[in-house]
């Protein structure tokens with residue numbers, strides 16, 4: 646059977662033949678000793694791109710965020726975070742389970758922003774009864790809001806609050822480059838006002854594995870120990886880092902193509918009378934769940950060789966304009982059938 650036309654996530658992208666060649670040719674060493682030249686190159690490159698001093702290669706976005714959180718905060722400390730952030734909803738409660746860190750949840754607006762004034766109001770007094778406010782967690786692009794890209798001004802506003810109260814700011818930038826491309830700014834501009842950032846190589850950038858955590862030299866030095874505690878010290882990881890370097894060289898600018906496909910899909914679905922929950926900004930299209938029976942639609946699409954998971958449709962390198970047309974054609978047939 647042919648592989649499905651897969652809209653579930655950009656995580657499904659396959660490494661291309663050229664990326665696999667780069668992996669096969671990678672020079673490697675033992676990275677726990679800091680001796681893998683390809684990992685070291687990737688970490689330097691990631692630090693440059695995010696405007697930070699140093700980088701740390703980790704197995705996943707979840708591991709990058711957790712490593713950062715455990716490095717910034719300790720048991721009984723509190724992290725101020727959006728109630729629908731990925732770190733809260735989709736990372737298996739890692740910060741509480743493994744770090745004893747208390748999430749302090751704040752509502753987010755239709756772009757995925759916490760109100761900076763609410764962040765300030767959430768900061769605890771210095772009182773032995775209370776958890777110690779230590780960290781603010783941001784996310785860009787914002788997954789629960791259809792991949793909405795958040796301008797640098799938002800992080801700057803949060804930073805001002807954080808600076809007043811000696812809080813660290815970590816950014817889950819799983820799709821940082823999607824946000825940067827959509828806003829027409831550099832990734833470093835979006836990370837200027839955060840202390841640390843994780844970005845993923847294995848989503849729209851199409852590497853098979855990996856994320857990089859970036860921050861100051863001192864922070865990354867401490868994070869290296871935390872990564873080891875989490876079992877994330879890797880050995881000849883250069884074969885994976887080579888895919889990441891290939892991705893950074895070849896797959897950043899082309900994210901714009903994914904965004905165009907998403908815009909085309911969103912416009913087509915709207916034309917079919919299928920309402921969207923959010924305006925399409927990056928590589929995600931969110932159907933309005935109340936406007937469509939997702940279970941029935943998903944089943945129908947699966948019969949047409951199209952994979953979806955819920956109302957979120959994600960575009961990526963392994964989808965073409967013809968795939969978008971096939972999707973729209975299937976949705977048109979579905980709406981005709983549903984109208985009968």
Ligand code: TLP
Pocket residue numbers: 653654655656704705706707708731732735784786788817819820845847856
């Ligand atoms: N997100 C996955 C699922 O977990 C939902 C996806 O398909 O989008 N931050 C954000 C904003 C993410 O979207 C993800 C992955 C992560 C972190 C975690 O990355 P991984 O999957 O590498 O641990």
